[in-house]
Amino acid sequence: xxxxxxxxxxxxxxxxxxxxxxxxxxxxxxxxxxxxxxxxxxxxxxxxxxxxxxxxxxxxxxxxxxxxxxxxxxxxxxxxxxxxxxxxxxxxxxxxxxxxxxxxxxxxxxxxxxxxxxxxxxxxxxxxxxxxxxxxxxxxxxxxxxxxxxxxxxxxxxxxxxxxxxxxxxxxxxxxxxxxxxxxxxxxxxxxxxxxxxxxxxxxxxxxxxxxxxxxxxxxxxxxxxxxxxxxxxxxxxxxxxxxxxxxxxxxxxxxxxxxxxxxxxxxxxxxxxxxxxxxxxxxxxxxxxxxxxxxxxxxxxxxxxxxxxxxxxxxxxxxxxxxxxxxxxxxxxxxxxxxxxxxxxxxxxxxxxxxxxxxxxxxxxxxxxxxxxxxxxxxxxxxxxxxxxxxxxxxxxxxxxxxxxxxxxxxxxxxxxxxxxxxxxxxxxxxxxxxxxxxxxxxxxxxxxxxxxxxxxxxxxxxxxxxxxxxxxxxxxxxxxxxxxxxxxxxxxxxxxxxxxxxxxxxxxxxxxxxxxxxxxxxxxxxxxxxxxxxxxxxxxxxxxxxxxxxxxxxxxxxxxxxxxxxxxxxxxxxxxxxxxxxxxxxxxxxxxxxxxxxxxxxxxxxxxxxxxxxxxxxxxxxxxxxxxxxxxxxxxxxxxxxxxxxxxxxxxxxxxxxxxxxxxxxxxxxxxxxxxxxxxxxxxxxxxxxxxxxxxxxxxxxxxxxxxxxxxxxxxxxxxxxxxxxxxxxxxxxxxxxxxxxxxxxxxxxxxxxxxxxxxxxxxxxxxxxxxxxxxxxxxxxxxxxxxxxxxxxxxxxxxxxxxxxxxxxxxxxxxxxxxxxxxxxxxxxxxxxxxxxxxxxxxxxxxxxxxxxxxxxxxxxxxxxxxxxxxxxxxxxxxx
Numbered sequence: 031x032x033x034x035x036x037x038x039x040x041x042x043x044x045x046x047x048x049x050x051x052x053x054x055x056x057x058x059x060x061x062x063x064x065x066x067x068x069x070x071x072x073x074x075x076x077x078x079x080x081x082x083x084x085x086x087x088x089x090x091x092x093x094x095x096x097x098x099x100x101x102x103x104x105x106x107x108x109x110x111x112x113x114x115x116x117x118x119x120x121x122x123x124x125x126x127x128x129x130x131x132x133x134x135x136x137x138x139x140x141x142x143x144x145x146x147x148x149x150x151x152x153x154x155x156x157x158x159x160x161x162x163x164x165x166x167x168x169x170x171x172x173x174x175x176x177x178x179x180x181x182x183x184x185x186x187x188x189x190x191x192x193x194x195x196x197x198x199x200x201x202x203x204x205x206x207x208x209x210x211x212x213x214x215x216x217x218x219x220x221x222x223x224x225x226x227x228x229x230x231x232x233x234x235x236x237x238x239x240x241x242x243x244x245x246x247x248x249x250x251x252x253x254x255x256x257x258x259x260x261x262x263x264x265x266x267x268x269x270x271x272x273x274x275x276x277x278x279x280x281x282x283x284x285x286x287x288x289x290x291x292x293x294x295x296x297x298x299x300x301x302x303x304x305x306x307x308x309x310x311x312x313x314x315x316x317x318x319x320x321x322x323x324x325x326x327x328x329x330x331x332x333x334x335x336x337x338x339x340x341x342x343x344x345x346x347x348x349x350x351x352x353x354x355x356x357x358x359x360x361x362x363x364x365x366x367x368x369x370x371x372x373x374x375x376x377x378x379x380x381x382x383x384x385x386x387x388x389x390x391x392x393x394x395x396x397x398x399x400x401x402x403x404x405x406x407x408x409x410x411x412x413x414x415x416x417x418x419x420x421x422x423x424x425x426x427x428x429x430x431x432x433x434x435x436x437x438x439x440x441x442x443x444x445x446x447x448x449x450x451x452x453x454x455x456x457x458x459x460x461x462x463x464x465x466x467x468x469x470x471x472x473x474x475x476x477x478x479x480x481x482x483x484x485x486x487x488x489x490x491x492x493x494x495x496x497x498x499x500x501x502x503x504x505x506x507x508x509x510x511x512x513x514x515x516x517x518x519x520x521x522x523x524x525x526x527x528x529x530x531x532x533x534x535x536x537x538x539x540x541x542x543x544x545x546x547x548x549x550x551x552x553x554x555x556x557x558x559x560x561x562x563x564x565x566x567x568x569x570x571x572x573x574x575x576x577x578x579x580x581x582x583x584x585x586x587x588x589x590x591x592x593x594x595x596x597x598x599x600x601x602x603x604x605x606x607x608x609x610x611x612x613x614x615x616x617x618x619x620x621x622x623x624x625x626x627x628x629x630x631x632x633x634x635x636x637x638x639x640x641x642x643x644x645x646x647x648x649x650x651x652x653x654x655x656x657x658x659x660x661x662x663x664x665x666x667x668x669x670x671x672x673x674x675x676x677x678x679x680x681x682x683x684x685x686x687x688x689x690x691x692x693x694x695x696x697x698x699x700x701x702x703x704x705x706x707x708x709x710x711x712x713x714x715x716x717x718x719x720x721x722x723x724x725x726x727x728x729x730x731x732x733x734x735x736x737x738x739x740x741x742x743x744x745x746x747x748x749x750x751x752x753x754x755x756x757x758x759x760x761x762x763x764x765x766x767x768x769x770x771x772x773x774x775x776x777x778x779x780x781x782x783x784x785x786x787x788x789x790x791x792x793x794x795x796x797x798x799x800x801x802x803x804x805x806x807x808x809x810x811x812x813x814x815x816x817x818x819x820x821x822x823x824x825x826x827x828x829x830x831x832x833x834x835x836x837x838x839x840x841x842x843x844x845x846x847x848x849x850x851x852x853x854x855x856x857x858x859x860x861x862x863x864x865x866x867x868x869x870x871x872x873x874x875x876x877x878x879x880x881x882x883x884x885x886x887x888x889x890x891x892x893x894x895x896x897x898x899x900x901x902x903x904x905x906x907x908x909x910x911x912x913x
Contacts, residue, residue, distance in 0.1 A: 032065050032095055036088050043085055047231065047374050050366040055230040057086045059375045066095075068102040070376040074277045074386045075344055076312045077101050078377060079233055079252050080111065086232065087114055087269075100274055104389055108864070110889040112269035116225055117154040117236045118261050119253070121212040121520070123161040123696065123723040124239035126188055127799060128258040129195045129202075130727050131662050132265070133650040135906050138665035142910040146648050149909060151201040151265040156220050158205040158212035159192065161696075162724055163517035165450075165528035168487040171509070173516045181207060181517070182638040184720045187658040188727060190642050197646040206635025210492035210518050212238070213245040213454040217329055218358045218492055219629045221251050223347060224371045231371045237264055241336040241797040241821060242454055242552065248329030249354065250347035250377075255336065257821055258799035259828035259901045266905050271891035276311040278303075278340070279388030282319030284397035289607060291462050292327040293550065293570035294402045296334050296455070297412045299394065303338035304410035306392055309791070310820040313340040316385055319396045320345065325354035326459040333455045334552050336795070337409040341820060346379035347372045359625040401588075403573065405554050406546070406565035408687065416588040418567065422546070423584070425565055429544050434584060441483055441537050442582070446546045447530050448560060449480075449578035450487045450522035451513060451571045453551035457491035460498060462550075464616040465608050466513075466571035467504025472606035473579055474507045477596035481581035485531045486512035489521040493628040494620075501619040511578065523551030525697030526721060527560045535562045548577040555795060556741035558691045561698060564741075576603055657712050659727040664803070664829075664902045676811055676832075676855040678783040681770060682737060682755055683745040683847045688788050689795035690822060692742040694804050695735060696723035696796075703753075704734035704771040726800055729807060736804030737770045744770075746849035758850040758874070774808040784808065785853050788815040789842050793822025802829040806900075812855060814869065814883060816841060823886055830900040833886040834867065840881060850874045855883075861897075863887050 033039040042065070045058040059078060062085055063070040070078065084097050089112065100109050120128060136146035162185050167176040182189070189207070196204040209215060216238075225234045234251050237243065241255035256270070264270060280303070286295060303313065313335065315328070323331075328345045335343040347368065355365045372378040401415040406425060413421055426433045426443040435442030456462050480486055488508060490496050496515060499505040508514070521527065527547070529535070538545055539562060546565040547554075554566035567583065577583065579592050591600035608616075634640070652661045684692075699705050699719040708730055709719055722738075725731040737744075738753040747754050753770045757763075757777065768776070777784055786805070792815035793801060802825035805813070812832040826833045832855075836842070854870040865885050872878040887893050898904035 034091055039088050039094070047370055049370050050363040054226065056371060056374065057082055062098065066098055066102055071384050072387045073102060074279065074314050074388060075346055075377065076252065076275055076277050076314055076342070079235065080113065080275065082233060082375070083113055083235070084111070087112065105274055106276065107274065109274050110891065111272045111274055113272050114269050115153070115235045115237045115253070115264055116227070116232060117156065118151070118265055119212055119216055119220070119236055119238035119243055120155065120157040120261070121161050121240050122157065122159040122188070122192065123524070123726060124258050124797070124799065125157040126191065126727045127662070128239060128262050129192065130659060131258070131262055131664065131902055132199065133195070134662045134665055135902065136649050137661070138906050139909045140649060144910040149266070150199050152267040153201065153265065155202045155265055156205070156216070157192065157202065158209065158215050159189070159207040160211045160519040161524055161526070162188070162207060163519040163521055164526040164721065165487050165489070165516045165521050168485055168516050168528070169512040169514060171514055173514050177517045178208060184718065185724060186642065187656060188724065189639065190644050191659050191727065193642050194644040194646070194650060197644060198648065203633065205632055206639045208518050208636060209632065210490070211454040211457070211520050212240060213242050213333065214458040214491035216246055217249060217458055218494065218625060219632065221246050221249055222360070222364055223249060223251055223351065223355065223368045226367070231367065237261055237270065239797060241795070242333050244335035244342050245329050245333035245454055245458070247332035247335065247342050247344040248325055250345055250351050252342060252344055254342045255797040255821060257797050257802065257825035257828060259802070259825055263901050263905055268905060271889050273888055277388055278308050278311050278313050278390040278392065279386065280313055280315050281317035281391060281393045282315055282323070282396060283317050283393065284319055284395040285322045286396045286399055288610060290399045290401055291465065291570045291572070292330040292459055293456055293462060295327070295396065295399050296331045297402045297404045297409070297568065298399055299331055300334050300338045300404070300410050301412040302392065302394060303340065309339035309817070311340055313338070313343045314386070314388070315343065315345050318381060321348070321350070321381060322396065324461070325350055326461065330455055330459050334409065337552055339794070339819065347377055348379040357620070357622055357625065359622050359629065403567045403569045405567035407554060407556050409552060409554060409568055415573070416586045418583050419586045422565065425544055429542065431544070441534060441543060441545065443544045444546060444565070444584040445582045446484050446548055446577050446580070447534055447563060448485050448522060448527055448547035448549065449574050450489070450527065450547070450549040451574050452487065452489040452521050452549055453523035454491050454520065455552040456550040456571055457489070457495055460617060460620045461613065462571045463495055463499065464502060464504065464613065466575050467499055467502060467508055468608035468612050468616060469572045469575050469606055470511050470513065471504055471507040472608070473575070474510050476601050476606060478579050478593050478601060480511050480578045483531055483534060484512070484578050484581055486578050487516045487522065488513040489517050489519060490515060493518060494624050497624045497628060498619045501624070502616045504616070511575065513575065522547070522549050522559060523553055524723065525558050525560070525695070530560070530562065538562045546583045548574050548583070550574050553795065555689045555691045557695065557739045558697065561740045572607070657709060657714055657728055657731070658725065660729055662729055663807070664900065665906055676783060678785045678811060678853045679758060679777060680746070680787060680847065680849050680851060680853060681773065681784040681808065681810060682786050683842065683849060684786065684788040685743060685745070685842070686789035687791045687794060688742070690793055690798035690801040691795055692739045693737060693793070693801040694722070694732065694798050695739045697721055699725070699735070703738050704769050705731045705738065708734055729803070732800050733804050733807035734771045736800070736808055745847070756849055764850065771808070778809050783811040786810055786813045787842050787845070787847060788813065790816045792818050794819040797821040799825055802826050802831060805829070805831055818886060824892070827887055827892045827896050828901040830896055832896070834869070834883040835886050836881065836883060845871065845881070847871070848873065861885065861887070861893060863889050863893055
């Protein structure tokens with residue numbers, strides 16, 4: 031019998047469990063299954079975790095049972111689900127603007143007569159400073175200290191702001207720079223798998239302001255990336271508003287062949303799942319192959335869920351998880367608590383368990399995995415290792431250049447100018463990191479060298495990596511090849527690759543060369559890694575070392591030698607690839623002691639960090655002269671009246687796979703860009719520009735950087751590349767090409783709203799809230815695209831921008847837009863989630879065309895956010911209304 035009210039609900043489902051440190055309460059899923067008459071083991075793990083969340087946050091005698099029934103039936107009906115994660119994870123690029131918004135919200139609440147001290151995170155928030163180190167110096171023993179010093183010099187003001195936030199906000203932990211990448215620190219330290227919430231055991235669930243928050247799924251923890259806008263709402267007690275999850279089961283069978291890595295596997299998974307179509311869906315891995323994968327291997331696969339488009343890539347809780355918790359120095363009572371809770375709740379996995387039932391299934395045999403790379407522009411474009419030569423040739427010939435390139439030139443098409451072991455995807459995996467070290471050792475012993483045009487770097491994701499490479503005696507060999515440690519954080523993968531060796535940028539630009547970067551990261555979008563590098567290849571750490579030795583990608587490493595040894599004999603990749611025996615011996619260096627030593631005193635930084643002086647205060651003392659931290663302009667507590675029509679001009683017409691790196695780049699700021707001009711006007715010298723990512727606390731920089739990617743292609747200015755457009759209208763000089771920011775200012779002065787048109791997969795990539803915030807400040811009122819990535823779509827809604835989707839049988843190209851068309855959007859009555867709207871496109875000459883578009887506001891809470899002008903004013907109003 032199903033309980034009829036909240037009191038009965040608690041009495042029935044709030045059970046007790048004996049743990050190592052005493053009895054604890056928990057919300058019983060087996061009792062729920064008994065009352066609602068479903069078999070718990072048949073439910074996907076994602077479903078079980080959502081059920082527990084709904085069960086724990088009782089919402090009424092009608093709503094809660096309805097959701098439980100819909101979840102256990104795998105219903106695809108359009109039911110909203112209010113989901114409450116137990117914590118929030120941030121990195122500093124996304125964390126600074128999020129915390130700045132909270133600080134501005136305090137000001138807005140105070141100005142409206144409310145109590146600003148009520149603006150505090152209601153759940154734990156862990157912010158790891160990891161994205162601000164730049165590879166200014168590499169290839170020498172002083173690189174680590176030099177880059178750290180430069181980081182503190184550039185970012186002192188940002189770091190003071192974060193220290194103020196830690197003192198002034200409750201429930202906020204800030205991890206100083208130099209500790210590692212937030213996802214790896216989360217995996218190795220923060221995550222508990224099961225949390226003790228005031229005596230009640232609950233699943234450790236989270237959202238993060240970085241899309242690779244999904245990495246924690248490898249530990250059996252449900253977590254995924256959201257925009258900073260959504261994260262702020264969660265921090266302030268608002269639930270995430272979701273539709274019922276669509277869950278795809280991926281069955282893993284077999285075992286990885288010798289010589290292949292978890293990187294090869296994840297690139298294959300990414301390709302397969304992108305082809306299948308899992309955008310916005312929840313992916314869950316099961317099958318006998320799971321037991322053959324370590325937690326580090328699972329985390330590698332889970333990390334790249336954004337690359338295959340999924341909300342998450344969840345693995346189960348099993349003995350491997352407990353072994354990992356033991357290795358990483360989690361307290362014994364936590365480990366016992368995880369086992370007891372998982373078994374009591376039907377969340378435990380072993381090979382005797384029946385497979386869950388999924389609406390969609392994909393099968394991947396680990397035994398079929400081959401050595402692979404991905405590139406040169408998208409992580410889902412996997413190639414077998416031998417195919418990179420032909421792909422490089424194809425790219426060179428597309429430029430109209432000669433293949434093979436002329437040997438007499440100082441630099442040639444296809445040459446590797448960046449070889450970087452970086453990013454959370456792989457540096458969290460001791461197996462591939464030690465492989466890289468062993469391969470470096472064998473290469474040095476053979477007498478192989480790295481060419482001077484290759485900028486090499488190693489950026490460990492945590493201090494543990496440095497310790498086991500040292501203890502295994504492998505770091506000296508990496509050093510000899512130029513892979514000295516450059517910092518502990520996300521460097522090249524986020525675009526913080528620094529200058530190329532010997533000012534090669536000038537040569538590349540002068541000769542319009544198509545050169546390569548090879549990195550062990552998860553993102554290789556155009557313009558992301560380095561603005562001068564067109565070809566970007568994702569590879570495992572040992573393959574990064576191999577390509578650094580070769581110096582170019584015009585090679586088939588299966589059949590052609592890397593170089594010659596001391597005797598002049600050819601050396602092939604297979605000659606220096608580490609054996610399983612060598613790997614087993616090296617892995618013995620990865621011990622619990624290393625994790626214990628690495629994670630002591632996590633909130634204590636180096637002397638430069640500790641010397642930062644800040645004063646605690648309720649409201650932040652904004653400095654109007656600051657070029658780093660400015661008061662955000664997003665808080666208007668006045669009600670936004672619903673509109674029934676929109677008349678606008680077109681700002682840009684874009685193609686497929688426009689990423690958030692295209693919309694809001696994180697890397698270098700050009701002197702010639704509007705953002706560069708702004709900083710120069712503020713007396714900032716070009717060498718102190720820092721990056722767009724580091725400037726996210728200043729909306730004046732970020733709005734000028736929106737659509738400023740060097741490689742973005744706006745069809746309105748073809749064949750011109752970069753963030754440019756044309757303006758149309760009375761007295762407009764349409765033949766003139768303007769920066770997008772300048773065009774926006776032209777239209778805003780005339781009070782003309784703007785729209786963006788785009789193709790498929792609009793907004794893929796990082797969970798970059800500035801890709802939506804920047805559009806709002808450009809006065810973009812709607813985006814019309816063929817399809818959206820999940821996070822960016824929700825970010826647009828969260829900033830009060832309409833996401834509209836073209837019909838399946840209509841493409842942007844078929845609309846034949848020039849850019850001079852007037853755009854009118856009409857609807858009758860009040861907006862409703864998912865309704866069709868009429869889009870009228872009127873060219874300057876010719877007949878108007880009418881297109882039915884779908885409103886991609888997906889539930890009532892999202893609509894409420896939109897009508898309030900966005901999430902931030904919506905939440906702020908809750909603190910100013912009279913009870």
